[in-house]
Amino acid sequence: MSSTSEADAESVLRLVTPSLDLKRHKGQAGKIAVIGGCREYTGAPYFAAISALKIGADLSHVFCTKDAAPVIKSYSPELIVHPVLEESYTISDFSEEERKQVQERVVGEVDKWMERFDCLVIGPGLGRDPFLLECVSEIMLLARKFNVPFLVDGDGLFLVTNSIDLVSSYPLAVLTPNVNEYKRLVQRVLNCEVDEENAEDQLRSLAKQIGGVTILRKGKSDLISNGEIVKSVSIYGSPRRCGGQGDILSGSVAVFLSWSQQLISGHESLSENPAILGCIAASGLLRKAASLAFTKHKRSTLTSDIIGCLGESLEDICPAS
Numbered sequence: 001m002s003s004t005s006e007a008d009a010e011s012v013l014r015l016v017t018p019s020l021d022l023k024r025h026k027g028q029a030g031k032i033a034v035i036g037g038c039r040e041y042t043g044a045p046y047f048a049a050i051s052a053l054k055i056g057a058d059l060s061h062v063f064c065t066k067d068a069a070p071v072i073k074s075y076s077p078e079l080i081v082h083p084v085l086e087e088s089y090t091i092s093d094f095s096e097e098e099r100k101q102v103q104e105r106v107v108g109e110v111d112k113w114m115e116r117f118d119c120l121v122i123g124p125g126l127g128r129d130p131f132l133l134e135c136v137s138e139i140m141l142l143a144r145k146f147n148v149p150f151l152v153d154g155d156g157l158f159l160v161t162n163s164i165d166l167v168s169s170y171p172l173a174v175l176t177p178n179v180n181e182y183k184r185l186v187q188r189v190l191n192c193e194v195d196e197e198n199a200e201d202q203l204r205s206l207a208k209q210i211g212g213v214t215i216l217r218k219g220k221s222d223l224i225s226n227g228e229i230v231k232s233v234s235i236y237g238s239p240r241r242c243g244g245q246g247d248i249l250s251g252s253v254a255v256f257l258s259w260s261q262q263l264i265s266g267h268e269s270l271s272e273n274p275a276i277l278g279c280i281a282a283s284g285l286l287r288k289a290a291s292l293a294f295t296k297h298k299r300s301t302l303t304s305d306i307i308g309c310l311g312e313s314l315e316d317i318c319p320a321s
């Protein structure tokens with residue numbers, strides 16, 4: 001039996017968004033890190049990281065390859081960019097021992113910072129280089145060791161779909177598959193095809209099978225489940241499907257998940273799941289911002305225009321003062 005209910009995204013946004021308080025110090029509103037950005041893709045990690053800041057996080061880091069770093073830095077001085085990831089072509093002449101040393105160095109560079117982060121976003125524009133993905137597997141294990149929540153998107157989902165143990169039974173993991181990524185996950189984990197007739201039950205089974213991770217299935221309606229409940233967010237967004245909107249969502253989920261965790265840890269009476277709240281809030285805000293951007297820009301609406309509407313859309317629901 002299906003028991004999906006439409007979430008009241010605006011109420012969730014009001015619940016989890018912290019008020020601006022002069023007593024708070026830098027960092028308390030969220031420190032986010034995006035693991036992504038390679039030779040091909042520099043836009044995706046930028047979109048995720050800048051969206052986090054535009055919503056209200058205090059610090060946003062990007063861990064990317066050496067090639068991608070100067071490009072991402074040049075998009076914005078607001079981001080802290082670490083050129084630490086390596087792709088196979090840079091170590092093609094290396095021995096096995098030397099490769100191991102490079103891997104240790106890469107993981108060590110993230111390790112130094114790990115405990116300071118409230119949430120990682122793993123995958124936007126990561127690419128699929130095997131050596132790079134090996135290093136990212138180690139970074140996921142490290143995040144689990146420190147109990148740092150992480151969201152997996154884009155090429156991170158390619159990695160996880162082939163190595164599901166990386167996220168299995170980690171309640172602080174959130175997966176945000178698009179239509180293709182979801183299809184691959186269902187095939188690999190449930191050994192069947194996507195069943196649109198029983199979409200909610202199938203999503204619940206998938207999340208349960210992966211040990212209670214939270215999955216946000218992106219689409220015409222966003223469907224969210226942790227293996228127990230299923231929520232949908234269907235408020236009107238935009239008919240423009242320009243690339244990068246999923247990246248905005250990933251940076252947004254990271255911020256709202258962090259805020260939800262803070263809220264719940266300070267209120268023992270609240271029994272809500274912070275990952276579910278984070279997904280509902282992010283989905284609701286992205287759709288509202290996309291709708292506003294489309295009103296202004298119509299056919300020429302781009303991802304940057306939607307990012308430009310995040311602040312106004314949140315302000316409309318949760319005024320700063």
Ligand SMILES: NC(=O)C1=CN([C@@H]2O[C@H](COP(=O)(O)OP(=O)(O)OC[C@H]3O[C@@H](n4cnc5c(N)ncnc54)[C@H](OP(=O)(O)O)[C@@H]3O)[C@@H](O)[C@H]2O)[C@@H](O)CC1
Nearest residue numbers: 041042043044123124125126127154155179180243244247
């Ligand atoms: N500016 C940047 O740097 C950006 C970088 N990005 C980064 O790119 C990496 C790969 O991510 P991805 O999303 O392009 O890969 P994936 O989902 O396999 O789609 C590939 C192809 O599948 C198709 N297709 C898609 N949707 C469909 C649908 N509903 N129904 C049917 N078919 C559909 C469509 O191809 P078509 O079939 O139309 O030829 C589409 O082109 C990843 O790292 C990501 O973060 C992006 O974030 C964008 C902004």
Ligand SMILES: Nc1ncnc2c1ncn2[C@@H]1O[C@H](COP(=O)(O)OP(=O)(O)OP(=O)(O)O)[C@@H](O)[C@H]1O
Nearest residue numbers: 178179218219220222237238243244245246247249
């Ligand atoms: N058909 C649709 N109608 C309305 N909104 C949609 C539709 N498909 C996706 N969206 C919205 O766009 C957001 C991003 O979903 P999308 O499927 O474009 O992700 P993606 O393919 O990962 O994007 P990216 O190009 O960043 O990789 C979703 O959260 C949802 O709110």
Ligand SMILES: [Mg+2]
Nearest residue numbers: 154178246247
């Ligand atoms: Mg994507």
